[in-house]
Amino acid sequence: MLEIKNLSASIGDKEILRGVNLVVPDGEIHAIMGPNGAGKSTLSYVLSGREGYEVTGGSAFYNGQDLLAMEPEARAAAGVFLAFQYPVELPGVGNANFIRTALNAVRRARGEGELDAVAFLKLARTAIKNLSMPDDMLKRNVNVGFSGGEKKRNEVLQMALLQPGLAILDETDSGLDIDALKIVSEGVNALRGPKFSALIITHYQRLLDHIVPDYVHVLAAGKIIRSGGPELALELEAHGYAGLEAA
Amino acid sequence: MTALPTRKLEAWRYTDLKNLAAISFVEATPTKIVAPLPDLGIPRIVFVNGTYNAALSTPPDFLSSFAKVVDESSLPLVQINAAHAHDGATIDVPANIDAGAVMLVSYANAEMPMAFHPRHRVVLGEGSKLTIIEVAIGQGVYWHNPVTDIILHEGAALSHYRLQDEGLDAFHLATIRAQVAEKAAYESFSLVIGAKLSRAEFHATLSGPNATTHLNAAQLLRGRQHADFTSVVAHKAPNCASRQTVKSVLSDHSRGVFQGRIEVARVAQKTDGYQMNQALLLSPHAEIDIKPELEIFADDVKCSHGATIGALDPEQIFYLRSRGIPEDQARAMLIRAFLTEALEPVTNEAARVFLEDTIETWWARK
Ligand SMILES: Nc1ncnc2c1ncn2[C@@H]1O[C@H](COP(=O)(O)OP(=O)(O)OP(=O)(O)O)[C@@H](O)[C@H]1O
Ligand SMILES: [Mg+2]
Numbered sequence: 033m034l035e036i037k038n039l040s041a042s043i044g045d046k047e048i049l050r051g052v053n054l055v056v057p058d059g060e061i062h063a064i065m066g067p068n069g070a071g072k073s074t075l076s077y078v079l080s081g082r083e084g085y086e087v088t089g090g091s092a093f094y095n096g097q098d099l100l101a102m103e104p105e106a107r108a109a110a111g112v113f114l115a116f117q118y119p120v121e122l123p124g125v126g127n128a129n130f131i132r133t134a135l136n137a138v139r140r141a142r143g144e145g146e147l148d149a150v151a152f153l154k155l156a157r158t159a160i161k162n163l164s165m166p167d168d169m170l171k172r173n174v175n176v177g178f179s180g181g182e183k184k185r186n187e188v189l190q191m192a193l194l195q196p197g198l199a200i201l202d203e204t205d206s207g208l209d210i211d212a213l214k215i216v217s218e219g220v221n222a223l224r225g226p227k228f229s230a231l232i233i234t235h236y237q238r239l240l241d242h243i244v245p246d247y248v249h250v251l252a253a254g255k256i257i258r259s260g261g262p263e264l265a266l267e268l269e270a271h272g273y274a275g276l277e278a279a
Numbered sequence: 280m281t282a283l284p285t286r287k288l289e290a291w292r293y294t295d296l297k298n299l300a301a302i303s304f305v306e307a308t309p310t311k312i313v314a315p316l317p318d319l320g321i322p323r324i325v326f327v328n329g330t331y332n333a334a335l336s337t338p339p340d341f342l343s344s345f346a347k348v349v350d351e352s353s354l355p356l357v358q359i360n361a362a363h364a365h366d367g368a369t370i371d372v373p374a375n376i377d378a379g380a381v382m383l384v385s386y387a388n389a390e391m392p393m394a395f396h397p398r399h400r401v402v403l404g405e406g407s408k409l410t411i412i413e414v415a416i417g418q419g420v421y422w423h424n425p426v427t428d429i430i431l432h433e434g435a436a437l438s439h440y441r442l443q444d445e446g447l448d449a450f451h452l453a454t455i456r457a458q459v460a461e462k463a464a465y466e467s468f469s470l471v472i473g474a475k476l477s478r479a480e481f482h483a484t485l486s487g488p489n490a491t492t493h494l495n496a497a498q499l500l501r502g503r504q505h506a507d508f509t510s511v512v513a514h515k516a517p518n519c520a521s522r523q524t525v526k527s528v529l530s531d532h533s534r535g536v537f538q539g540r541i542e543v544a545r546v547a548q549k550t551d552g553y554q555m556n557q558a559l560l561l562s563p564h565a566e567i568d569i570k571p572e573l574e575i576f577a578d579d580v581k582c583s584h585g586a587t588i589g590a591l592d593p594e595q596i597f598y599l600r601s602r603g604i605p606e607d608q609a610r611a612m613l614i615r616a617f618l619t620e621a622l623e624p625v626t627n628e629a630a631r632v633f634l635e636d637t638i639e640t641w642w643a644r645k
């Protein structure tokens with residue numbers, strides 16, 4: 033369970049999150065929508081431990097662990113996974129080597145045995161097939177020369193292999209073609225279960241047709257200003273944020 | 280004895296030997312081995328404090344006995360070496376033989392400051408092939424001043440991988456001179472992680488058409504280490520290619536130097552010369568000096584030099600950490616990635632694994 037209480041954070045002297053309250057119980061998927069610059073990515077970065085943010089108040093616990101006190105790698109080992117809005121290119125680092133190193137680091141931290149190259153490749157090939165991705169995805173350097181959509185799919189591949197307990201997907205649907213959107217959604221839905229929860233940040237109701245959320249929240253100017261069921265997304269699609277922000 | 284070069288000499292502008300000059304060295308004497316020697320399961324030639332050690336060696340067939348050095352070089356360090364050299368590996372491979380791979384290990388254990396000046400000689404006959412994996416390790420205050428002369432006859436190919444992992448109080452000043460005949464290839468890669476002060480000075484002469492050379496290196500330095508990579512590539516025949524990719528990873532107060540000169544003679548048309556220097560500064564106190572020089576007398580040549588200086592990208596480190604990879608390992612991966620192009624000439628699998636392991640564990644050594 034993810035419990036965010038009154039979370040405030042700033043960059044430099046600019047306050048971005050202004051008291052976010054959000055609880056995502058195990059087994060649930062929550063969507064976060066909201067205007068550009070509202071602080072959605074900031075929230076996902078603060079939860080995953082990126083440097084450069086000052087948490088000025090509040091807390092974030094995952095399964096009882098104080099996320100904000102943990103190193104990013106410890107958060108990953110605890111099961112937190114962020115699919116980046118802008119996945120990072122790593123020239124000179126092979127994708128297979130990267131994902132295997134990540135998987136083994138997480139397994140080590142959890143006291144599980146490491147996978148050798150052969151066992152990993154078997155696992156990775158199956159995941160790639162399930163996500164209908166080209167095989168050479170593993171051979172290339174991480175995200176280097178990947179199209180926008182390929183980068184997003186690579187995030188989902190990592191998620192499928194790392195099997196997180198809490199996935200934060202930051203606009204993973206942006207840049208995906210119609211088929212890829214379905215495939216990626218299936219990837220998320222395949223992880224659904226009593227021990228999996230997700231925060232899905234998106235601008236488009238369309239994604240939520242495929243991954244039906246339990247709740248939809250609207251984040252604006254650093255606060256959750258409205259929460260509701262999946263129908264809230266439809267309402268936003270029809271009327272935009274203007275009316276809400278005034279409320 | 281010939282005097283040590285000083286910074287007044289253009290070739291020594293960036294590397295100051297005054298700390299070396301201040302030490303009085305004794306002649307090296309035999310010693311006991313207190314560290315494990317690298318073993319890749321291939322023939323191994325071992326020198327201990329500069330003297331061949333038969334008990335530790337499993338020499339290849341083509342190792343011959345040391346012959347007295349006659350040398351008229353004007354290079355001060357080569358002169359000093361010539362005056363003192365009393366041992367060294369003499370490798371002589373006849374024509375048309377694939378001689379496999381051999382390790383050349385220099386181990387030093389200096390209880391008192393000592394100096395040794397080995398003279399190695401490698402001759403490959405027409406069409407022959409050899410891989411040399413050279414490793415220099417040791418402890419204590421010592422000065423290792425090896426000179427390696429390489430003669431590659433027509434179509435011969437030498438892959439020369441060097442790991443300079445000397446003790447952190449040591450001085451390592453190596454001179455490598457390679458004569459590369461028609462269609463022959465001198466492929467080298469040096470990994471520099473040891474010594475307080477070091478220099479690897481390469482002189483490669485491409486003397487026949489279609490001769491090629493790679494003079495690549497990676498310097499991984501910390502503390503107050505100083506490492507100098509100096510090269511002079513002489514293109515003396517048409518259609519030759521020389522490629523130098525030197526990468527420096529510099530932390531703390533360390534300092535890297537690259538001086539590379541490409542000389543293209545009038546006859547050396549269609550020369551392809553390439554130099555790339557890239558430095559990764561891991562500390563605001565680290566320093567890199569880069570001095571490329573081109574001296575071109577032919578009119579149809581392609582010579583390029585590029586240099587970049589950067590730092591590790593915090594976005595990349597965070598991306599790796601967000602996937603569960605601990606910070607130190609993330610840095611090591613990015614350092615390894617940065618070095619990729621420099622490692623290109625390392626085609627021998629055993630050498631590659633050996634060098635990559637050394638690179639991957641370097642960051643964690645601190
Ligand atoms: N490094 C930074 N320095 C200064 N301001 C920043 C920095 N990073 C983000 N911001 C600002 O913080 C605010 C929130 O940004 P954030 O990326 O969280 O928005 P978002 O809700 O994800 O928007 P989008 O829907 O466009 O992705 C924006 O006004 C942005 O300009
Ligand atoms: Mg965003």
